[in-house]
Amino acid sequence: MAEVVRNKQVVLKDYVNGYPKESDMMVTSNATICLELPKNEGGLVLLKNLYLSCDPYMRGRMNNTSKGSYTDSFIPGSPISGYGVAKVLDSTHPDFNKGDLVSGITIWEEYSLVTNPKLLTKIQHTHVPLSYYTGILGMAGLTAYAGFYEICSPKKGDAVFVSAASGAVGQLVGQFAKLCGCYVVGSAGSKEKIELLKKDFNFDEAFNYKDEQDLDVALKRYFPDGIDIYFENVGGKMLDAVLCNMRVHGRIAVCGMISQYNLDQSEGINNLMLMILKRIRMEGFLVLDYHHLYPKYFDMILPLIQEGKITYVEDIVEGLDNAPAALVGLFSGKNVGKQVVAIAHE
Amino acid sequence: MAEVVRNKQVVLKDYVNGYPKESDMMVTSNATICLELPKNEGGLVLLKNLYLSCDPYMRGRMNNTSKGSYTDSFIPGSPISGYGVAKVLDSTHPDFNKGDLVSGITIWEEYSLVTNPKLLTKIQHTHVPLSYYTGILGMAGLTAYAGFYEICSPKKGDAVFVSAASGAVGQLVGQFAKLCGCYVVGSAGSKEKIELLKKDFNFDEAFNYKDEQDLDVALKRYFPDGIDIYFENVGGKMLDAVLCNMRVHGRIAVCGMISQYNLDQSEGINNLMLMILKRIRMEGFLVLDYHHLYPKYFDMILPLIQEGKITYVEDIVEGLDNAPAALVGLFSGKNVGKQVVAIAHE
Structure with missing residues (x-):
């Protein structure tokens, strides 16, 4: 029974x-x-x-x-x-x-x-x-893959900034960018996460955004020549500071804006006018538009995991x-x- | 001498x-x-x-x-x-x-x-x-041409919104969109300009933004099914209202933000989170990147002017x-x- x-x-x-x-x-x-x-x-x-x-x-x-x-x-x-x-x-x-x-x-x-x-x-x-x-091997992986390779148009030598960089998506985006030969900086919210970014995930630099009085100053420290690619996970003040530091023809993949999800009224972004001057492309995306890429993504990611070339x-x-x-x-x-x-x- | x-x-x-x-x-x-x-x-x-x-x-x-x-x-x-x-x-x-x-x-x-x-x-x-x-036949023309055809990826049947629509660039963008078989609505700031948009420039609809209490409501009136393409000339509150009314996979060409040029601090844009949900691509551009298109543009625009198919x-x-x-x-x-x-x- x-x-x-x-x-x-x-x-x-x-x-x-x-x-x-x-x-x-x-x-x-x-x-x-x-x-x-x-x-x-x-x-x-x-x-x-x-x-x-x-x-x-x-x-x-x-x-x-x-x-x-x-x-x-x-x-x-x-x-x-x-x-x-x-x-x-x-x-x-x-x-x-x-x-x-x-x-x-x-x-x-x-x-x-x-x-x-x-x-x-x-x-x-x-x-x-x-x-x-x-x-x-699920949504976060395909999100990082599609967002970085399909939206960001990465090239060797590009300067890449990833926010929420130790999260499920951010840690993978940073490592994909390193595999492409990019210079990669991440932001996160604790000392432990910054260590992880630099030691385990092979980011070139990382900083704790909570320790920074002025995000614009922080970004200028790590990107004296500006940012080519911003992988956006947080929104709000970070996005405004990034806009000030983007290079001409920069790309912003808008994956998430976690700092805004719990606010009744989201923070205003003041620096969008710089998109004209710098010819910035900013694009929102959802992983559900990229499910057809799963086989291609698995062909790439499974060997990287097995060979220890990706840390997760x-x-x-x-x-x-x-x-x-x-x-x-x-x-x-x-x-x-x-x-x-x-x-x-x- | x-x-x-x-x-x-x-x-x-x-x-x-x-x-x-x-x-x-x-x-x-x-x-x-x-x-x-x-x-x-x-x-x-x-x-x-x-x-x-x-x-x-x-x-x-x-x-x-x-x-x-x-x-x-x-x-x-x-x-x-x-x-x-x-x-x-x-x-x-x-x-x-x-x-x-x-x-x-x-x-x-x-x-x-x-x-x-x-x-x-x-x-x-x-x-x-x-x-x-x-x-x-100069900067405004090439700006309209490059901004619309290169940035907006127009398709027949697309719903197109143009702000500052009777200006040098806007009047041309609207007419290019009509030539592509799009539904085209423009906004401007006087009754005389609205008449011009509808009668001379062949826009499907036009409205005076100064007469609207709520731009979101105004846009919903003309775009009950949403906007595929926004040609951005003004910025500020109009952009926020447009973001609420964009369709999935919509495109925004950022040509100018004239409402912001004389402000000490530009207005905050609050609705960028919708770029994710709607997978919106927003791209700033400058005509100086497109000077190589002048010959191609002239091949298109000179016959249109001579045949009276474009009003300027x-x-x-x-x-x-x-x-x-x-x-x-x-x-x-x-x-x-x-x-x-x-x-x-x-």
Whole structure:
């Protein structure tokens, strides 16, 4: 007879204003789930969730309206969702078998019954840590790849600046830029992260933006001849300072603006007029427009990982009980590297 | 014996802060000039200046520093300069002969002795009004052409918005967009200009931004399905409102931000985060990067002018005495169409 178990979930209590708090979510074990699928119903997949990705874009889904986000809002009273890695426990869908490992849209709960397995992709390469599929082999990796190679038009010798540089995307952009022969500087918010950037990720220089009185002065210190490429993850005052330091024909890839996500009114950017003088191209992008590049990206990144030519740092917390704190921590920069929640290790 | 005459000039008195005033310049006849070149000195050209172009970028040259401008500052106490049309009165340079008509960098004075004729181009096509070389056949024309075709990636059916739409550049961009099969809406600052846009320049719609309480509401009225291309001439609040109304994968060509040129601190733009959600590309440009396109542009524009398929409206004032008012008038939108100063008609 089929086993019915408690299914722990992370539920959003209500829509969020301002900075999200742990108490905006609750971890409950009220729900139950049957660990066997009905044999007479096709097209279903039962998952045991393993790793969850914590991403800044998820803040937008906590708003009452989808304005400012490209995905639907979360539903108060229901568990939240994101990208993750899971193991197939049972399947009545022809494409999936018990024991398969998959990545894709994952609900923040221990077990999930999936009625639309189109959102799942079978994991082919298992010689890397499975958690990598929440980041370097998932959305963050493709974001860094598409944003840098497709939007920034990098050339050898370009001066590249990356903000939020130790994060999931930033650490990869910086390393891609180094592989292209660029001069690379990153900013982050703690001494530990600056060390990581310089020692582990091979950035030429790095600085703690919290230690700088004047970001314009800081950028001039590291880029006396200006910036060719800015990979924008933070927005606000940093963007204004960068505009003052861009070189002629510079490129800005707008990946995120995390400093602005929790403000009622985003900060004004005053230096856009410099875009004319300097002929700057600034382009916003979303990884969902680049999913067709996954095979090309995997062809590049898998050998780099195996040969040790890319360093990838994750910040893994254990258990759904710690998931709300992990997600909320993104917005105060608590994570060092890619923030992941491990629910189970297979 | 060589004739020596008074040479009327428009002189900048001092660097300018805030809105420029007529009194920031003075028209003097203190200078004299000899209307014959010394025969024993080669490489010189003596010009009689005919038409002067008034352009918003000239405001930047009135600042004490070249910050915010891509050309040198004017020199207080000296006559200002810009683009214009002139006739060769005398020449000791092999490339120029008496009677030639030229366009290029022109000093705001009746006669000019040119020691660096590289900045002059001989006018080949004289079956159009000579004043056109200050605009549609000069910098404004190439600006509209390069900005629209090279930066905006126009497609048939695109929804195009042009601000400062009756100006030298805007009127051409709107007509180019109509020739491409786009839906085109323009904004301007008077009833007379709105009539011009709809009746003479064939815009689908036009509105007076001064009559609108809420620019976002105004744009939603004309673009219920959003804007594909924004040709930016004004900056400030209009840009913020446009960002709210851009469609996914929209393009913004940043040609100018005239609303900001006379402010000590430019207005903040708050809606840049929408560039991510909507994957907007925004690109600043300067016509000087596109001078190589002049022949291609002339091949397109000359037949259009001759066949009456392009309408071009100029606002011509007569005489150097009226030149300071004409230049200053750009910043309050006094001009209707391309602002030109006629010093002499050959």
